Amino acid sequence: MYAIIEVGAKQYQVKKDDIIEVEKQDAKEGKEITLDKVLLVSGDKKFEIGQPYLKEAKVRAEVLGNIKARKVVSFKYRRRKASHWKKGHRQQLTRLKIKEIVFS
Numbered sequence: 001m002y003a004i005i006e007v008g009a010k011q012y013q014v015k016k017d018d019i020i021e022v023e024k025q026d027a028k029e030g031k032e033i034t035l036d037k038v039l040l041v042s043g044d045k046k047f048e049i050g051q052p053y054l055k056e057a058k059v060r061a062e063v064l065g066n067i068k069a070r071k072v073v074s075f076k077y078r079r080r081k082a083s084h085w086k087k088g089h090r091q092q093l094t095r096l097k098i099k100e101i102v103f104s
Contacts, residue, residue, distance in 0.1 A: 001015070001016070001043050001101055002041075002101075003015075003038050003040060003041045003059055003103075004038070004040040005037060005038050005059050006037040007023065007037070008022060008023035010023070014059060014098045015098065015101075016098055016099070016101065017097070017098060019096070019097050019098075020096050021069075021094070021095050021096075022094055023091075023093065024094050025063070025094040027094070029064065029066070030062070030063065032060060032061070032063075033060075033062075033063060034061075035058065035059040037053050038053060038054045038057035038058065038103075039053060039054070040054075041101065041103045048103070056104045058102045060101075060102065061096040061099055062096065062097045062099055063095075064096065064097055066093070066095075067094075067095055068092060068093065069090055069091040069093050071088050071090050072088065072089050072091075073086065073087070073088050074087045074089070
């Protein structure tokens with residue numbers, strides 16, 4: 001069984017015991033959160049699609065911790081004008097472990 005969920009502005013395909021990294025969530029390490037924006041649930045031989053979300057489906061996940069992604073460097077350079085700039089960014093992420101997919 002798997003589900004497609006929406007967290008932030010991104011969609012993830014998850015199964016039980018998967019570990020995913022999503023945009024930072026307001027939850028402490030070790031706490032359990034419920035993700036209710038479920039777009040699709042697939043069972044043994046059938047699946048349900050929401051329009052846009054399934055009302056009776058939820059995904060429970062445990063927060064493993066907050067981390068930072070790898071640094072992304074943006075560099076702009078204009079030739080012969082002594083004009084350049086360099087910026088770096090590290091995205092804040094939350095690591096989640098999927099406990100169960102609930103679909104009634």
